[in-house]
Amino acid sequence: MSATIQPEKILRELSDLWVTLGKDADHSQESGVLRACSMTLVTLVEESEDPTDVWSTMAELMPEHPSRAIVIRFRTSTERELASRVFSQCWMPFGHRRQICCEQIEIMASDASLPDLAAVVLPLAVADLPVMLWCRGARLFSLPDFPQLSKIAHKLIFDSAAFPDPGAVLARIGERSRSGRILGDLAWTRLTRWRGLVSQIFESRKYLARLPEIAEIRVGFGGAAPPTGAYYLAAWLLECLEKAGARARVSWTAAPDAPAGHLARIELLGGQALRVSIGVTRDGEHQTALVQVDSLSNRMVFPPDTDYMLLREELSIPNLDPVYDRALAGAARLALAGN
Amino acid sequence: MAHAILKEMPLENPFQDPLRFERRIPECAVVIFGANGDLTKRKLLPALYRLAYERRLAPGFAVLGISRTAMTDDQFRENMADSVAKFLEDSPFDKDVWSGFAQSLYYMAGDIADTATFSNLAARLKQIEECRHTAGNVLFYLSTQPSQYAAAAKGIGAAGLAKGNGWRRIVIEKPFGHDLASARELSEQLHEVFRESDVYRIDHYLGKETVQNILAFRFGNGIFEPLWNRRYVNNVQITAAESIGVEGRGGYYQEAGALRDMIQNHLLQVTATIAMEPSATFQPDSVRDERSKLLRSIRVMKPDEVLENSVPGQYGPARIGGADVPGFREEPGVDPQSQTNTYAAATFFVDNWRWAGVPFYIRTGKRLPKRVTEIAIQFNSAPHAVFGENGADATPNLLILRIQPEEGISLRFLSKRPGAGMKLRPVSMDFNYGSSFGERSPTAYETLLLDAMIGDATLYTRQDMVEASWTAVEPILNVWQNQKFDFPNYAAGTWGPMDADKMLARHGHTWRQP
Numbered sequence A: 001m002s003a004t005i006q007p008e009k010i011l012r013e014l015s016d017l018w019v020t021l022g023k024d025a026d027h028s029q030e031s032g033v034l035r036a037c038s039m040t041l042v043t044l045v046e047e048s049e050d051p052t053d054v055w056s057t058m059a060e061l062m063p064e065h066p067s068r069a070i071v072i073r074f075r076t077s078t079e080r081e082l083a084s085r086v087f088s089q090c091w092m093p094f095g096h097r098r099q100i101c102c103e104q105i106e107i108m109a110s111d112a113s114l115p116d117l118a119a120v121v122l123p124l125a126v127a128d129l130p131v132m133l134w135c136r137g138a139r140l141f142s143l144p145d146f147p148q149l150s151k152i153a154h155k156l157i158f159d160s161a162a163f164p165d166p167g168a169v170l171a172r173i174g175e176r177s178r179s180g181r182i183l184g185d186l187a188w189t190r191l192t193r194w195r196g197l198v199s200q201i202f203e204s205r206k207y208l209a210r211l212p213e214i215a216e217i218r219v220g221f222g223g224a225a226p227p228t229g230a231y232y233l234a235a236w237l238l239e240c241l242e243k244a245g246a247r248a249r250v251s252w253t254a255a256p257d258a259p260a261g262h263l264a265r266i267e268l269l270g271g272q273a274l275r276v277s278i279g280v281t282r283d284g285e286h287q288t289a290l291v292q293v294d295s296l297s298n299r300m301v302f303p304p305d306t307d308y309m310l311l312r313e314e315l316s317i318p319n320l321d322p323v324y325d326r327a328l329a330g331a332a333r334l335a336l337a338g339n
Numbered sequence B: 001m002a003h004a005i006l007k008e009m010p011l012e013n014p015f016q017d018p019l020r021f022e023r024r025i026p027e028c029a030v031v032i033f034g035a036n037g038d039l040t041k042r043k044l045l046p047a048l049y050r051l052a053y054e055r056r057l058a059p060g061f062a063v064l065g066i067s068r069t070a071m072t073d074d075q076f077r078e079n080m081a082d083s084v085a086k087f088l089e090d091s092p093f094d095k096d097v098w099s100g101f102a103q104s105l106y107y108m109a110g111d112i113a114d115t116a117t118f119s120n121l122a123a124r125l126k127q128i129e130e131c132r133h134t135a136g137n138v139l140f141y142l143s144t145q146p147s148q149y150a151a152a153a154k155g156i157g158a159a160g161l162a163k164g165n166g167w168r169r170i171v172i173e174k175p176f177g178h179d180l181a182s183a184r185e186l187s188e189q190l191h192e193v194f195r196e197s198d199v200y201r202i203d204h205y206l207g208k209e210t211v212q213n214i215l216a217f218r219f220g221n222g223i224f225e226p227l228w229n230r231r232y233v234n235n236v237q238i239t240a241a242e243s244i245g246v247e248g249r250g251g252y253y254q255e256a257g258a259l260r261d262m263i264q265n266h267l268l269q270v271t272a273t274i275a276m277e278p279s280a281t282f283q284p285d286s287v288r289d290e291r292s293k294l295l296r297s298i299r300v301m302k303p304d305e306v307l308e309n310s311v312p313g314q315y316g317p318a319r320i321g322g323a324d325v326p327g328f329r330e331e332p333g334v335d336p337q338s339q340t341n342t343y344a345a346a347t348f349f350v351d352n353w354r355w356a357g358v359p360f361y362i363r364t365g366k367r368l369p370k371r372v373t374e375i376a377i378q379f380n381s382a383p384h385a386v387f388g389e390n391g392a393d394a395t396p397n398l399l400i401l402r403i404q405p406e407e408g409i410s411l412r413f414l415s416k417r418p419g420a421g422m423k424l425r426p427v428s429m430d431f432n433y434g435s436s437f438g439e440r441s442p443t444a445y446e447t448l449l450l451d452a453m454i455g456d457a458t459l460y461t462r463q464d465m466v467e468a469s470w471t472a473v474e475p476i477l478n479v480w481q482n483q484k485f486d487f488p489n490y491a492a493g494t495w496g497p498m499d500a501d502k503m504l505a506r507h508g509h510t511w512r513q514p
Helices: A007-027 A051-061 A111-124 A138-142 A146-150 A166-178 A192-201 A205-209 A228-243 A307-315 A322-338 B002-008 B038-053 B073-087 B095-102 B115-132 B146-158 B180-191 B209-220 B250-275 B284-296 B303-309 B444-454 B463-481 B498-505
Strands: A033-035 A039-046 A067-075 A082-091 A099-110 A131-135 A155-158 A182-185 A214-221 A249-254 A263-270 A275-283 A286-293 A296-302 B028-033 B061-067 B105-109 B138-142 B168-173 B199-202 B233-241 B310-313 B318-320 B323-325 B343-349 B359-365 B372-379 B398-404 B408-416 B424-432
Touching: A007 A082, A007 A099, A007 A111, A039 A051, A039 A138, A051 A067, A051 A099, A051 A307, A067 A111, A082 A111, A099 A111, A111 A146, A131 A146, A131 A307, A138 A146, A155 A307, A166 A182, A166 A228, A166 A322, A182 A322, A192 A228, A192 A263, A192 A275, A192 A286, A214 A228, A228 A249, A228 A263, A228 A322, A296 B095, B028 B038, B028 B115, B028 B444, B038 B061, B038 B073, B038 B095, B038 B444, B061 B115, B073 B095, B073 B105, B105 B115, B115 B146, B138 B146, B146 B168, B146 B180, B180 B199, B180 B463, B199 B463, B209 B250, B209 B398, B209 B408, B233 B250, B250 B284, B250 B310, B250 B343, B250 B359, B250 B372, B250 B463, B284 B463, B303 B310, B303 B343, B303 B463, B310 B463, B310 B498, B343 B498, B359 B498
Parallel strands: A033 A099, A039 A067, A039 A131, A067 A099, A131 A155, A155 A182, A214 A249, B028 B061, B028 B138, B061 B105, B138 B168, B168 B199, B233 B359
Antiparallel strands: A082 A099, A214 A263, A263 A275, A275 A286, A286 A296, B233 B372, B310 B343, B318 B323, B343 B359, B372 B398, B398 B408, B408 B424
16 A cells, blocks of 8 residues: 555546546436535544445435545554545436436545545545544544544544443543534434433423423433433433423433443433333334323334434534533533542 | 513423424324315325324324214224325334324214214313323314315304313315305304414415425525516416326316416415515514515406416317327216316416516416426526527526426526537536435425424415415406316327417417426
């Protein structure tokens, strides 16, 4: 592998690619190709990860978030290594005559070449559109030169659930958030469906009026210690309840049947037998939520929390998410108090 | 004093997060009259199930179906399970979700003409409210013959069901009257029981994502609005074509016709969306005020102007794709001498500062070459032909807003042909709604039911809008009713009668081919 790559060369290859795609479409008498782009999506992955997983997530995302996708695959090496290849991903929407295509660039790099990458990626970013950086691994996130590369991104997306120490990671990302970085944590994204259900329950004026009665938040999780998602959820609930005039305390309960690192149940408990609970059971990828509010119960299905589902939500929020930022600050405080 | 004001302030749900999830529906009961009918099976229940699937319904939710057929709650649930599984669009039928949702479905047999139905309804609603915690909020949905609207509203009022400890709203489907006088009469009958703000007149066209997207396109972008007026727009063409015939609805269609069925409601509402002034806010009444103002600005034709500015049509038999297709008069249930219009085209002018002199051509019809609904805004040509003959066959810029089937927006402009010389050719820049946002779009009924339950009437038609559109259409109806047309005047599978082409030719325009 060589030690350098030239962004201009990659850009020329991209340009040639469009010419070829246009010619191919002419030959096959289709109505041409449509180029679509709404952002540059840079993804950092370990070389050991199966590249088909990453590219299939990209493929799923493209119809909704058409982007110039740059996947950087890292190998643990002290040699400075960089190489690239360019290709396209096209799809024909059902019933249409024209293919829609997006550009994809794969860069092979070593840990040692991380400091060189910002200068490679920056010229490859599509002008005037946001750059989203998705860091798939805890190790990459922790590399000393990672902050330098992450500066090119409008938004940095990661998954704190993959980090070994929830308290430490929450403190660290909290620091970045305070410095004005736009962050998206997939551990927080997984909570949207939980939070939506809680919000739904309190659309009822009857229950809304009883919010100040809530005195306890119980969070059940799988494993020995609360995962980052549990801290986020508890922090968000505390903040919302505070707005409604409730002063609640948080208690953590282990759920032996739930897989480690997963949320299993939340309960909001108050006076006069007010009890709201949401419990989730898993059967493979299928997650069913049981919502209980006083005597009423309702069963719902959670959509699968695949990378695609989580990313599509995060990519649709390119700007600051104040609710997340406040929850992050609260979660870091809770984790610190817990330790 | 300050304390009293604070106490009266509405409570805000602190858990809302509009960036991540939309507002949910408060607890309520939906009472559907005509629960055994086609609309309930094909549209309403699939839409409500879909809202349940999307986790948007409150735990305290119930549906009470009413129709004349005797049925138990369980039989109703079984019937609806079959219908939902069959008519659900782009979405899975999940047995777990259904089993939870089905528990909220109830049924009672009753005839709208029978006063006992409404006392039984009151008792049943009370039970449901206790058992499902619906908090007294009730949405009455009249999925019945329009002739039963007044009786249903009256029965609801007489049983004391129009008021309660929660909100009460009523949804009605078009047609809202068959002319201006009957539309006013219907409104008066509804207003005897419900306030206008609680009457939701559904126009499913306004619930379509792409019709809503017109507002986003016009008022969310700064570059188009400066062009959106008589200085730059030459004409506007709105086409709503269907390739199918009346498909067994000959009896109904014979009474309605294309002008009443499509133009008076859907297409004039679309026109209003295209041409209205920006509202100060996106509040329901603010948007509806602007739509209403626009509809009231449509020039009302004088009787002697009608035949110059409108064209009725009726399809005759044809052979399409190797198969014989019957003419309208050969359809079951249709009078062989019928004078019903299965095609209608009209030229409207909007008498206001922005649109003075710009013709709005509207056409709709059955058995046209394809199913398509789109709006084409044709801009004026460049004022001077810089490119001489090379640009002579140049067509003017067109902005096309496609509502169905391929929802999206296209802008057609001229570009130089690659190579030597300066020859121009039209090219199209496309935005495709479906492929740019892979997310499944909610159906119009999901959007509209959700809005009615939340209390957002933005996409519903108000009394003054209904009256304004009848005012615009009624002179045409009056003249057409007193004429005997030489029908059929277009063959199935064509773009309508020749007279429609002549109508545009009088203004120096031609219909574009969608």
